[in-house]
Amino acid sequence: MAGKIIIERIPGIFAGLYEKAGRMVKESYYRVLAEEISGLLVEGSILDLGTGPGFLPIEIAKLSPGITIMGLDLSSELLKMAEKKAYAAGVSDRVHFRLGSAALVPFEDNRFDLVLSTGMLHMVKDPLKVFQEIHRVLKPGGQALILDPARVSSGIDKKKWKASLTGKEKIMLRVFHLFSRIHPGRSYHQAELEEILARTEFREKQVEEQGKEIKILLRKTPGFK
Secondary structure, three states: OOOOOOOOOOOHHHHHHHHHHHHHOHHHHHHHHHHHHHHHOOOEEEEEEOOOOOHHHHHHHHHOOOEEEEEEEOOHHHHHHHHHHHHHHOOOOOEEEEEOEOOEOOOOOOOEEEEEEEOOHHHOOOHHHHHHHHHHHEEEEEEEEEEEOOOOHHHOOHHHHHHHOOHHHHHHHHHHHHHHHHOOOOOOOHHHHHHHHOOOOOOEEEEEEEOOEEEEEEEOOOOOO
């Protein structure tokens, strides 16, 4: 990683491309994942790291009226989209968004019952710091679910997606392809993540490779202070 430039957010010029791609898998990916998460937590508070345009928090809130959710992201453009979506879906009283970094979460210790992250880990500069922050803000006994890279792209109809783009967005797509080659992010393997997690205070942890996706389940020890 030495000398490699890491950009931890979706640049604003690509926000429209990212949002339209996510919209195409709202039902097939985010809704299905929201159903899984609703099985982990019936009521309480959730933090979604790298929330993007807010598809996952909104789907969770629609399924689980006893849950409040805070979405955190470094892209102000995507957060504006997320706020509009939450209002349109009628869940803006329970779904809120804030600008901030997963490596320096702007919330107090022991705040959340569940922390989520989908498709963000490969973009962060310091994964150990992110895991440490997740542990800090989780309540004792709280859980974390991290998926990376999320299986969002596999469900996108690329022809339909490209057809939905405006002329300006099609130009941005070409720039995005160049950006992706320069900044592809980092791919993690199970053993590498297990080594990183061994340096955290998490004692209950599970790392699984599911095809190209890594699934991480963590739990903060009950009674931990």
